[in-house]
Amino acid sequence: MNTQFKKGVLDLCVLNQLIREDRYGYELTELISRELEVTAGTLYLILKRIKDDGYVTTYLRESDSGPARKYYHLTEKGRDYLQKQKAEWLEFLEKAGKLLA
Amino acid sequence: MTKQEYFDELKRKLRDYPEEYAELKEAFEEHFAEGKRNGQSEEEIVRELGPVDDMIESLGLPKHSSDLREDFKDLGNAFGSFLNGLGDTIEEGVRNLDLDSKVREFSERITEVAGSAVNEAVRPQSGSIGAPVSRIEVWGDSMDLRLSASRDDSVHYEYTPGLTVFVKGINELKIENEAGNVVFRENSPLGMGLIRSSSLLELKVPEGITVEFHSKSGDLRAEDITLENLAVKTLSGDHELANIRCASIRIDSVSGDLDMQKSTYKEFRAKTVSGDYELDACSGNVSIETVSGDIEIDSLQGDIIYLKTISGDTAVSCVCEQFKSSTTSGDQKIRFIDCGEEALISTQSGDVDIEIDLADCRIDMKALSGDIRFPNAEEAVRYDDHHYQIGSGSSRISVSTSSGDIRIR
Known part of the structure; x- marks a missing residue:
């Protein structure tokens, strides 16, 4: 997929994975890269950015099988942002889909 | 690339941004740990993380000057080798081009194309003008004049037009005769062209007449003739006179040279700016x-x-x-x-x-x-x-x- 195109929607894709539950970095990179060709490095940068923007917070939680994991939690601000942006994106995709059909 | 090498590169490239580095390192350490737990090799994980440069670029941070320098160095090297290659290419191109033969080919082609067209349009002219002729005037820009003795009382002329390339129009000789006063005038087309050859007017003249030659670059050659007067006005035309018998010879030129031999006259007068004059075995009064x-x-x-x-x-x-x-x-x-x-x-x-x-x-x-x-x-x-x-x-x-x-x- 085109990089420019990807950039706009990647933030939303990451945020969307956090709607139902908090997740840790590796888990997120697995989820995303299963569907999209994105390097893990880039995803960590996105995580850093959405954290800096206040859309997510992080906290450490002990894991059963190893060292503590950093979990990402969607904030209210992140949720609002996601809802709004997602609606726009979906609408855009729907229209684009019609045109491309 | 190993994990250590990856972190080394990251650290070096983010040396101006320790906070970012620390943050990313922490996240990546965890990622490596998780990856290992899932059975991934270090190299595999490094590949998943992607090139450090890509990441730094995504961070949108200004690059460290030494990295920039390296970038420029790379760019410079690339440009240098491009120039070198270009130089070689041009040199080789010129070598292969064989300019001499190209020029020769080109001029031959012009001669062929333009020359034949002009040749078809231009016709030599010749004829005779019967007596009495007392005076001849010749006018032309670059037309050369050759004078020799006529065997009878008539003036015989032979005109060979010069070939001019890339100029519209042709060289043409006009002749007027008014009571023995004959004017030969060459009309040349105007414009800057390639003169392939100058026109030539060959006149055979009877004894005792006056000849005037007005020209820009036309040369004059006169041999074995007896005239009343000979007057020449040219800019750069050169003159060769031999065995001329004449009452007066008058020559005005700017840069034309004169070579006169074995001629007899009452008076020879000449004025020139830079022309060189050579007189050999002549007799008569001289003013130069x-x-x-x-x-x-x-x-x-x-x-x-x-x-x-x-x-x-x-x-x-x-x-x-x-x-x-x-x-x-x-x-x-x-x-x-x-x-x-x-x-x-x-x-x-x-x-x-x-x-x-x-x-x-x-x-x-x-x-x-x-x-x-x-x-x-x-x-x-x-x-x-x-x-x-x-x-x-x-x-x-x-x-x-x-x-x-x-x-x-």
């Missing part, structure tokens, strides 16, 4: 004025000989009654002079070198600052340093210079 043109006269016989030049050099051997030669900076060399009455030789800064072979002459010399040398002075009667007499002193030689040296042999 030049600015920078050289004058060389051999075996000239005449009553009055007058030479004047600014910076041209003169070299003369002559027999005459009156001789006058002056230069400003030109040197004068009198190889031989037999002067019945008087010879006046003057110059400002030129040197004068005279060989005298006279039984009777009087020599007066004036040199303001130049040296006077008269090695054979003992043969002469010496009045003082400047005045000598040989024999009865019936002819007189005066030499005057400002700073030029005088040498008499």
